[in-house]
Structure formats: structure tokens, C-alpha cells
Amino acid sequence: METKIDKELFEVVGYDKEVSDAIVRPSITYWQDAWRRLKKNKVAMLSMLLLIVIGLACAFVPVFSKMDFKEQAIELANQGPSKEHWFGMDELGRDIFVRIWIGGRVSILIGLVGAFVSLVVGAIYGGVSGYFGGAVDDIMMRVVEVIVGIPYMIIVILVSISLGKGLTSLIIALCITSWTGLARLVRGQVLQLKESEYVLAAQMLGTSPMKIVLKHLLPNTLSVIIVNLTFQVPGFIFAEAFLSFISLGVQPPYTSWGAMASLGQQQMAYYPHELFFPAAAISLTMLAFNLLGDGLRDALDPKLRQ
Amino acid sequence: MAQYILKRVGYLILTMWVIVTATFFLMNTLPGDPIQTGTKLLPPAVEANLKEKWGLNKPVVERYFIYLKNVAQGNLGESMKSPGLTANQIIKEKFPASARLGLQAICLGVVVGLIFGIIAAFRRNTWVDYSVIFIALVGVSVPSFVLAALLQKALGGKILPIIGWPSENIWTSGFKYTILPTLAASFGSIATYSRFMRTSVLDVLNNDYIQTAKAKGLSKWAIIRKHILRNSITPIITMIAPQIAGIVTGSFIIERIFCIPGLGMYYVESINGRDFTMIMATTIFFSFFFVISIVLMDILYGVVDPRVRITGEKR
Numbered sequence: 001m002e003t004k005i006d007k008e009l010f011e012v013v014g015y016d017k018e019v020s021d022a023i024v025r026p027s028i029t030y031w032q033d034a035w036r037r038l039k040k041n042k043v044a045m046l047s048m049l050l051l052i053v054i055g056l057a058c059a060f061v062p063v064f065s066k067m068d069f070k071e072q073a074i075e076l077a078n079q080g081p082s083k084e085h086w087f088g089m090d091e092l093g094r095d096i097f098v099r100i101w102i103g104g105r106v107s108i109l110i111g112l113v114g115a116f117v118s119l120v121v122g123a124i125y126g127g128v129s130g131y132f133g134g135a136v137d138d139i140m141m142r143v144v145e146v147i148v149g150i151p152y153m154i155i156v157i158l159v160s161i162s163l164g165k166g167l168t169s170l171i172i173a174l175c176i177t178s179w180t181g182l183a184r185l186v187r188g189q190v191l192q193l194k195e196s197e198y199v200l201a202a203q204m205l206g207t208s209p210m211k212i213v214l215k216h217l218l219p220n221t222l223s224v225i226i227v228n229l230t231f232q233v234p235g236f237i238f239a240e241a242f243l244s245f246i247s248l249g250v251q252p253p254y255t256s257w258g259a260m261a262s263l264g265q266q267q268m269a270y271y272p273h274e275l276f277f278p279a280a281a282i283s284l285t286m287l288a289f290n291l292l293g294d295g296l297r298d299a300l301d302p303k304l305r306q
Numbered sequence: 307m308a309q310y311i312l313k314r315v316g317y318l319i320l321t322m323w324v325i326v327t328a329t330f331f332l333m334n335t336l337p338g339d340p341i342q343t344g345t346k347l348l349p350p351a352v353e354a355n356l357k358e359k360w361g362l363n364k365p366v367v368e369r370y371f372i373y374l375k376n377v378a379q380g381n382l383g384e385s386m387k388s389p390g391l392t393a394n395q396i397i398k399e400k401f402p403a404s405a406r407l408g409l410q411a412i413c414l415g416v417v418v419g420l421i422f423g424i425i426a427a428f429r430r431n432t433w434v435d436y437s438v439i440f441i442a443l444v445g446v447s448v449p450s451f452v453l454a455a456l457l458q459k460a461l462g463g464k465i466l467p468i469i470g471w472p473s474e475n476i477w478t479s480g481f482k483y484t485i486l487p488t489l490a491a492s493f494g495s496i497a498t499y500s501r502f503m504r505t506s507v508l509d510v511l512n513n514d515y516i517q518t519a520k521a522k523g524l525s526k527w528a529i530i531r532k533h534i535l536r537n538s539i540t541p542i543i544t545m546i547a548p549q550i551a552g553i554v555t556g557s558f559i560i561e562r563i564f565c566i567p568g569l570g571m572y573y574v575e576s577i578n579g580r581d582f583t584m585i586m587a588t589t590i591f592f593s594f595f596f597v598i599s600i601v602l603m604d605i606l607y608g609v610v611d612p613r614v615r616i617t618g619e620k621r
Binding site for chain 1: 317589
């Protein structure tokens with residue numbers, strides 16, 4: 001049986017080369033697009049603003065404040081919030097408002113250093129491992145597996161006790177453990193990306209492998225890296241708070257949010273403000289980072305692009 | 307599959323060796339001296355005797371091999387602060403409290419988290435969904451020690467005991483003592499599970515086979531049980547192992563706040579008391595526990611999801 005199809009159906013409808021080539025919208029780069037989308041997300045922008053305010057306050061409030069964070073007014077010990085001392089006084093008569101921002105410096109420093117090390121070591125390690133593949137990849141990933149196999153908090157505790165308590169050992173311990181997650185993530189991305197044509201082109205032109213990893217592969221995984229880092233920062237802040245809480249973290253006279261919460265927890269029954277303010281500072285910062293991370297993921301994830 | 311398990315066990319042994327070695331050498335660089343802390347200066351003869359007893363007069367490398375041999379035989383040494391008690395005995399005595407807390411917290415976390423996640427996904431963009439998202443956000447943002455303090459303040463005293471732990475019949479008695487610590491310890495995992503389960507269910511819901519199942523006229527319950535749950539729960543299984551570690555380490559804090567005589571609290575005490583053998587023993591014990599749970603989860607994952615099994619063998 002023969003079916004007849006109208007020949008008209010196969011005629012070219014006609015197209016105008018001018019029209020099809022015309023640029024309808026101004027072209028924007030990936031990052032402009034992501035920024036535009038992030039700006040639309042009110043929650044994420046509010047979180048970003050909050051983080052900027054907290055950061056600025058940590059930097060400048062202790063500088064301009066009349067009280068020193070170590071200064072004691074023992075007659076005012078445990079006093080609740082008042083006009084002179086906005087957040088009240090702790091059990092040794094120190095101004096909690098000033099101490100919050102001093103403590104915040106430590107917490108934010110830990111978060112940023114952790115993120116930075118994670119970024120540099122993790123991205124390069126993952127990039128190299130993914131790009132070279134084979135035996136190199138095998139050995140490098142086994143090393144990661146062993147490090148991941150050790151509970152993270154135990155490494156931190158061990159290093160803090162062997163190097164002495166305090167900020168330095170806390171940071172070193174974070175450096176040892178923080179990068180593994182990102183390394184795995186970047187490796188996975190690079191494994192996909194290295195099959196791309198532009199990598200082949202770069203190889204043909206004789207670009208050195210290290211340069212391919214650094215200039216071609218890593219920038220293309222940047223969105224994944226950024227999102228991962230925003231979620232990692234609260235993790236580092238939490239780790240510091242945790243260690244300070246069991247008195248392995250920052251040592252007096254310096255303080256951090258975790259250390260303040262630890263002191264406040266002992267006074268909670270009678271002077272709840274001593275726990276409330278550090279706890280609120282930690283929770284708000286972590287919340288802001290988490291919400292910003294959510295927003296960034298939505299803004300940067302190409303899968304959601306229409 | 308057998309080959310895969312064998313390979314995993316091989317890595318497990320390698321990981322444990324690295325942990326034992328690292329712990330041992332880190333402990334030996336410690337600035338404190340367990341023999342000198344807490345006591346007045348000992349006469350040289352006594353000090354020499356004590357060093358002899360602990361083997362501290364031998365070179366580090368020799369001690370390392372002795373220790374390695376002992377650990378391989380399951381002997382973790384004798385506590386330096388509680389003479390006469392071996393680390394094995396202390397762990398045996400202290401661990402049940404931590405294990406009960408951890409087990410209850412994981413069960414509560416997994417069950418409630420999964421249920422929350424599923425409900426939120428099915429009631430997407432309603433108040434149910436928003437409240438689950440809110441709980442999940444609070445759960446990841448508020449540290450467990452703050453939450454524990456809030457729970458003590460809100461519920462403790464009249465309704466539930468604020469601190470304490472059943473001292474006898476450690477697995478069955480005194481349930482009311484365990485309620486607050488369990489809640490505090492599991493809140494984080496409830497948050498994590500509900501968040502991931504929600505995304506996972508939403509991913510599955512978008513698949514064509516769900517449409518097919520609906521078109522076939524399957525009941526809603528059958529679709530949920532056979533198609534949605536089975537497919538959305540597999541990625542969650544991989545998350546349980548890290549959560550176990552989180553609950554173990556989180557127990558340091560929870561146990562301290564609620565005065566629970568568990569291993570976590572004892573670990574922190576041994577760190578502050580420079581009890582070398584106990585620090586090493588507990589570290590090795592915790593790590594072993596963690597590594598084993600990761601391997602078990604991986605194997606379980608292979609059982610649940612055939613795709614993993616196949617790629618696992620290929621590699």
C-alpha cells in the first residue's frame with residue numbers, strides 16, 4: 001500500500017538570514033547571569049548582607065569600643081543587658097558585646113582559613129588526580145580514602161593535644177582534614193570535563209598538563225567549588241565552637257563563640273543572657289552561610305538554567 | 307561481590323594501620339608527661355621504675371612495634387590514670403551508655419528524618435513543606451550544645467530529668483533519662499536526613515516510571531512503597547556512615563552536658579589528664595567503629611542497589 005504525502009509539506013517555509021542571525025538580547029556571561037539570579041533571591045541577599053555586617057562588626061567594633069574585651073568590672077559580674085553593656089556582662093564582669101565581636105574574629109578566621117586551604121589543596125589535588133587518572137589517580141584517591149576513614153573530629157583533637165591547645169593547632173588540624181571533600185568533588189567534575197574538545201585542543205597546542213588543570217579545568221568547576229565552600233564554612237565554625245566547648249579550642253584570655261557558649265552554659269540556669277548571645281551569634285552566622293549556599297547553588301547550577 | 311568485599315576489608319586494615327601509627331607518634335610528641343603530671347616530683351628511682359613499667363625507657367621504634375603487636379591482638383594496654391584497669395575494661399564499661407545514646411539517636415534521626423522528608427516532598431510548597439525546611443535549617447544551624455541547653459531549660463526539671471543516666475541495667479531501664487539527650491543528639495541528623503530525603507524524593511517523582519506506574523493504575527501506597535521509597539532511599543544509605551561518626555563525636559558534648567558516664571566524656575577526661583594509653587585506645591576504638599561502619603554501609607549499598615555492585619566490580 002502506498003501512502004501519499006503531500007509534497008507541500010516538504011517545502012522550505014523560508015527563513016530570513018538577517019532575522020535568524022540577529023542578536024535579540026544582550027549577551028551576558030555566565031557570572032553576570034548567576035549574579036542576576038542571585039540578586040533576585042531575597043533570602044540569599046539578606047544572608048549576604050548579614051554576613052557582611054557581622055564581618056564589619058567583628059573588624060571594627062572592638063577597635064572603637066570603650067571597653068576592652070579583657071577588661072573586668074567585677075562589681076558588674078553577671079549583670080543582664082543594659083544601656084552601657086548591650087549584651088550584659090559575663091561571670092567575670094567582662095562586656096559580652098565586645099567579646100562577641102572578638103570571638104567572632106576567631107570563628108570567622110577559622111572559617112575562612114579552612115575554606116582557603118580546602119580551596120587551594122582540594123581543588124589542585126582533585127584536579128591533578130582527575131586529569132592524570134590511572135595509577136596517579138588510584139594512589140591519590142587511596143590517600144584521601146584513608147584520611148576520610150578517620151573521624152574528622154578525632155584528627156582535630158589529636159593535633160590540638162599534640163601541638164598544644166590554641167588557635168594555631170586548631171588551624172593546622174583543619175588544614176589536614178578540610179580538603180578531602182572538595183578534592184573528591186573536583187576530581188569527579190574533572191573526570192567529566194577532561195573529555196571536552198577544548199582540553200584536546202589545549203593538549204594539541206602543547207600546553208603543559210599543570211596549566212591545563214589550572215587554567216582550563218579548574219575554572220570550569222568553579223561553581224561547584226564555590227557552592228561547596230559556602231557549605232563548608234559553617235562546618236569549620238561549628239568545629240571550632242565544638243572544640244572550644246570542650247576547652248580544647250581557643251585559650252583565655254582570647255575567646256570565641258564556642259568558648260563563650262561553653263562559659264554561658266554553666267551559668268544558664270540563672271543568667272541565660274550569657275548563653276543566649278554567643279549561641280545566637282553562632283546560629284545566625286551558620287544560618288546565613290547555609291541560606292547563602294542554597295542561593296548560590298540555585299544561581300550557579302547550570303541544570304536549572306532555562 | 308566477594309572480591310569487592312575483600313578489597314574493602316584490605317583498605318580497612320590499611321586505614322587502621324595508618325590511624326594506629328599516626329596516633330602513636332602523635333602521642334609521643336605530646337609535651338605533657340603522664341608520669342609527672344598531677345603528682346609532686348617523683349624520686350628518680352620511682353620515676354625509673356614507672357618508666358620501666360610502661361616501657362617508656364625503650365626507644366620509640368621498639369615501643370611502636372610492641373604496641374602494634376598488642377593492638378593487633380586486641381590488647382589496648384593499661385590505663386595510666388586508673389592503674390590496674392585495662393583500656394579494654396574501661397571501654398567495655400563506658401561504651402554501652404554511649405552506644406545506647408548513639409543507637410537511639412540514629413534510629414530516631416533516620417526514622418523521623420525520612421518521614422519528614424517524604425511528607426515534605428509530597429506536600430511540596432505547602433505549610434508542611436515549609437515547616438520541614440525550617441526545621442532542617444534550624445537543625446543544621448544551631449549547634450547541638452545550644453539545643454541541649456534549650457531542651458534542658460524548656461522540658462527539664464518537672465517533666466523530665468535534666469541530667470543523669472540509668473546506672474544499672476544499662477540497656478533497658480531509665481528510659482526517661484535518655485529522652486532529652488537523644489533528642490539533642492538526633493536533631494542534627496533529623497535535619498540532614500529530611501533535607502536530603504526531600505530532594506531525593508522530588509528527583510524520583512520527576513521520573514517517567516512514576517508516570518507509568520500511575521498510568522498502570524497502581525495504588526498510591528504501592529507507588530510510594532515500591533517505586534519511590536526504594537529509589538530515593540539508596541542515596542541516603544551512604545550518608546548514614548558519616549552520621550554515625552558525627553553522633554559518636556557529638557556525644558563528647560551531649561554526654562558532658564547531660565552528665566552521661568559514656569566513652570565520649572571519658573575520652574575528653576583522658577585528654578585533659580594526659581592518659582596516653584586511654585587516648586590511644588579510645589581513638590583507635592572510635593576509628594575502628596567508624597571505619598567498620600563505612601565498609602558495612604558500602605556493602606549494604608551494593609546489596610540494595612545492583613548498579614553499584616556492577617561498577618564496583620569493574621573498577
